[in-house]
Amino acid sequence: MSATAASTSGGAAQRPAAPQGAAMPPLQGSALAITSIALALGTFMQVLDSTIANVSIPTIAGNLGVSTSQGTWVITSFAVANGVSVPLTGWLMGRYGVVKTFLGSVTLFTIASFLCGISWNLPSLILFRILQGGVSGPMIPGSQALLIMIFPPEKRGTALAIWSMTTLVAPICGPILGGYISDNFSWEWIFLINVPVGAICVFLCWRGMVGRETPTRKLPIDTTGFMLLLVWVGALQVMLDTGKDADWFSSPAIILEAVIAVVGFLAWVIWEMTEKNPIVDLSLFKSKNFVLGTLVFCLGYAVFFGNNLLLPLWLQTRMGYIATWAGLVAAPSGMIAVFLTPFAARIMNKVDARLAATVAVAAFGVSFWMRSLFTPDADFGAFVMPMLVQGIGMSTFFIAMVTICLNGIPASQVPAATGLTNFARITAGSFAASLITTFQDRGAALHQTRLAETGATATPALNGALDKLHHAGLSAQQSLGAVTRQFVDQSYLLSTLDLFRISAWLCIGVIPLIWLTRSARAAGPVQAGD
Secondary structure (H helix, E strand, C coil), X not given: CCCCCCCCCHHHXXXXXXXXXXXXXXCCHHHHHHHHHHHHHHHHHHHHHHHCCHHHHHHHHHHHCCCHHHHCHHHHHHHHHHHHHHHHHHHHHHHHCHHHHHHHHHHHHHHHHHHHHCCCCHHHHHHHHHHHHHHCCCHHHHHHHHHHHHCCHHHHHHHHHHHHHHHXXXXXXXXXXXXXXXXXXXXXXXXXXXXXXXXXXXXXXXXXXXXXXXXXXXXXXXXXXHHHHHHHHHHHXXXXXXXXXXXHHHCHHHHHHHHHHXXXXXXXXXXXXXXXXXXXXXXXXXXXXXHHHHHHHHHHHHHHHHHHHHHHHHHHHHXXXXXXXXXXXXXXXXXXXXXXXXXXXXXXXXXXXXXXHHHHHHHHHHHHHHHCCCCCCCXXXXXXXXXXXHHHHHHHHHHHHHHHHHCCXXXXXXXXXXXXXXXXXXXXXXXXXXXXXHHHHHHHHXXXXXXXXXXXXXXXXXXXXXXXXXXXXXXHHHHHHHHHHHHHHHHHHHHHHHHHHHHHHHHHHHHHHHCCXXXXXXXXXXCCXX
8 A cells, every 4th residue: 555644636636745854753652652643532522423413412402492494404504514615625735735735634623612502593504614715625534644654654554543433433423422511511522622632632732743744736726627626516416415405307406406516416526537736636446446446435435334323313313312322323433443453453554445445345245134133122242242343344444445545645645535535424423324314204205195095994903902002091092192203203214224225235235346346455555755
């Protein structure tokens, strides 16, 4: 795998970067450990803020005096701004250097978090969330590139493991932490907790990375490419986030947003392919490993992300779980991932990344299949077991897929490549989140119709159940409502199980794509910088 934190961007990524001194040696000892933790904190903050507000929307909306549907723009605004900013990472790192870009991003993110915490109404909160998402784009690819740079080549798998752990654990901690803060403190602390963490991250990273800046090039910014990117990503994200409530393509607004997204995307691709200094380096897709690796990365993450949203949603709306306990169901998968990732990092230095990726995707598939066997009376332990299996896959999935994607990529293009893969992954996750909730509702409606047809042939049994409820003290209307609730809950159970089963087969289906890529290992002929 070719990897470095040295970067250029756009069309200039195909040309050698101007040298800025000899390559810096990897860090060692306590300096390596402290800087690695600081870089991991940067990743953790950004990923955490992508999910921490999800379970807190009703609380935020209630405190600000708006509806819950209006409150969802707190999530949408961050996602749109983040989605647009991620592809700019390569250009920013090439123009200003990886270290300056990362530190600047974390600093601005910390300031934006403080502003979110002191928001006085919904418009101000949305404005500051847009700012927070817009400046957060370089945080994940920047931390990844810097981790690769400060570790020696033989420990490259360890660097990716640290990045992988924070990327995987943060989405699990987000709902738990967000629910706990909303229930026990004030929602503002969801954002204010970033302030001390961000300050520590900036200080430690500056101490460890000062004097280790990567080569830069003064390139003109591709304004047209950026505007086209803003248009089609914004239209796509708004369509994905509002499509379910607007009944998707039954709404003229959704159709218009879809047309803008498609036309804007095609125009953007054409422009970027012909622009001398494009904002995003699409030449990366000439690499077979990058194309197939990114495709598998997106599909695997989309299924993973969609199901991680589906399970707590179902537990809270149909199984009577509160937000904190729904989050605790998912927690064991993060614990297993944290425990196994260091071991996976060592193995990744010795085995083919394709094998590790296959094991990870297969573990996801087994986990989803186990979930498809849930019953209406399943207890907490039954819900946790599949999450333990998922944790096995989480420990190697990110490391393996990043290794495959970056295999064969020139050192100067690695930051741009990581930016592109992360942008594609985030977009795929958003798309999956919107689709899976839509399919759950539509599947539930279908199953409810079938259950009603079955109930029509079992009228005596239904009448008997209604009589028992009536004798138990419920009124006729209450008894009918209780039976109807059982029908609805059962239909959602069947729909959810269908989605778990489909997800399992999708995981199995992407495995052949993994083996179409070239062999890659985390530890290889890698340069620490140019």
